[in-house]
Amino acid sequence: MSLMLPSALETPRSITGVAPGLLAALRGEGDALRPVRSAVLVVVDGLGAISLRAHAGHARTLSAAMTKKSVGGAVFPTTTAAALTSLLTGVAPGEHGVVGYRVRHPDSDVLVNQLTEWEAAGIDPLTWQSAPTVFERASAAGHAAFAVGLAGHMHSGFSRATLRGGRFVPAGAAADRVAQAFELADTHDGAFVYCYLPDVDKAGHKYGIDSAEWVAALEDVDAALSQRVPDGVGVLVTADHGMVDVPAHRHLLLDAAGGWRDGIRHIGGEPRMLHVYTEPDADQAAILARWRRDLEGLADVVSRAEAIDAGLFGPRVTDAARARIGDLLAIARANYALYDAEAEDQRGRGMIGQHGALTPEEWRVSSIRLGAFAS
Missing domain, CATH: 3.40.720.10 (Alkaline Phosphatase, subunit A)
Structure with missing residues (x-):
């Protein structure tokens, strides 16, 4: 992509x-x-x-x-x-x-x-x-x-x-x-x-x-x-x-009932740029395809390799940095925000001004x- x-x-x-x-x-x-x-x-x-x-x-x-x-x-x-x-x-x-x-x-x-x-x-x-x-x-x-x-x-x-x-x-x-x-x-x-x-x-x-x-x-x-x-x-x-x-009606809640947690171990980053870490035995290609389909028009979803190859993290990526980057990244478009509905701490949903993406x-x-x- x-x-x-x-x-x-x-x-x-x-x-x-x-x-x-x-x-x-x-x-x-x-x-x-x-x-x-x-x-x-x-x-x-x-x-x-x-x-x-x-x-x-x-x-x-x-x-x-x-x-x-x-x-x-x-x-x-x-x-x-x-x-x-x-x-x-x-x-x-x-x-x-x-x-x-x-x-x-x-x-x-x-x-x-x-x-x-x-x-x-x-x-x-x-x-x-x-x-x-x-x-x-x-x-x-x-x-x-x-x-x-x-x-x-x-x-x-x-x-x-x-x-x-x-x-x-x-x-x-x-x-x-x-x-x-x-x-x-x-x-x-x-x-x-x-x-x-x-x-x-x-x-x-x-x-x-x-x-x-x-x-x-x-x-x-x-x-x-x-x-x-x-x-x-x-x-x-x-x-x-x-x-x-980001107005409240642009909050996208990623919940288990919607299948968003299938094969996912952690959702990190922040609402406008998620680091998504998959389970060790997960089918990453299938997860990537599903997230791209379901977030089409709302966010750009790329794999770690694609993000690095595109130069998103700069011209040089160390082994240590590579290990910290999500298996896939979800980068919000326009003024949307993506929230992990299963996270214990939901205080971030009260934020109006947000950042992290590429607008x-x-x-x-x-x-x-x-x-x-x-x-």
């Missing part, structure tokens, strides 16, 4: 090029970004380029700095765990190994949430995600490296997998996080500073991207980024992915230059 891949997944303007580009700017060797005294990477989780442009009046700082070239592509799947890891390592999920939201641990045969369950699952962040981080590379080159975020993220397994090599500096409100990032960049010449803003993503999940709450979160982030950038400091603002609103709203992200990068 052939897939129509977003072209941004295959261009140098993918988010995998962000970290290398910033380090090159610190060395004075960059082509895309001019040399700077210090560099700040601001990631606004969940803020897709299409949503930003649609709400430009509520984000005057960001929209004023946008140009026709201020758009790049995310990675697949368009989910925080995979995409943030790509942003902070410079490689695609097939190489860093964080290939989805909930994936099967090949050794224990259990599904593991890649954001929150590292410790509970006994996963070693240093080996599960072994690609060097931008912080490790910056430190090795003699640059101070910092990560500014919420205090609750400081000691998580995901942070140890993606932020290692940097000094974590906690801060509260979005404006405080941005101010802290700018101050660190200003007082440590040659520094690489990462600032994480999850506020928009949280509002989108709970209320949707056209809600008053989402707009308020966007306005708050935009106001935070309107602060004066110190002289000689370059700031790049991007996102890990975008988002679409332009999900994979197209902004790349906005402020400070010395814009001058």
Whole structure:
């Protein structure tokens, strides 16, 4: 089965090029970004380029700095765990190994949430995600490296997998996080500073991207980024992915009564991009054919081999990453979401804004230059 891949997944303007580009700017060797005294990477989780442009009046700082070239592509799947890891390592999920939201641990045969369950699952962040981080590379080159975020993220397994090599500096409100990032960049010449803003993503999940709450979160982030950038400091603002609103009538429930669990051991991933793991003795070809037939027009269903051959997980897929990818993948179209009706935890069905699939709203992200990068 052939897939129509977003072209941004295959261009140098993918988010995998962000970290290398910033380090090159610190060395004075960059082509895309001019040399700077210090560099700040601001990631606004969940803020897709299409949503930003649609709400430009509520984000005057960001929209004023946008140009026709201020758009790049995310990675697949368009989910925080995979995409943030790509942003902070410079490689695609097939190489860093964080290939989805909930994936099967090949050794224990259990599904593991890649954001929150590292410790509970006994996963070693240093080996599960072994690609060097931008912080490790910056430190090795003699640059101070910092990560500014919420205090609750400081000691998580995901942070140890993606932020290692940097000094974590906690801060509260979005404006405080941005101010802290700018101050660190200003007082440590040659520094690489990462600032994480999850506020928009949280509002989108709970209320949707056209809600008053989402707009308020966007306005708050935009106001935070309107602060004066110190002289000689370059700031790049991007996102890990975008988002679409999924109404309740577009929820597709995969239940045992409908035959969806026949031959299936685990359903992982997330509602817009399922990792489906079959039983060891199952007829995978028959299952693939059945899922394609029953989800025709609603989702693209591909085998692991087809997804890898199509380059969905990047140009290189390690053996470790391959073992974590589902035997088949169900990638939602339009604004549908696929739910495992047999799962114990059904809280995800309350989410309005969702992501994970390949629509332009999900994979197209902004790349906005402020400070010395814009001058």
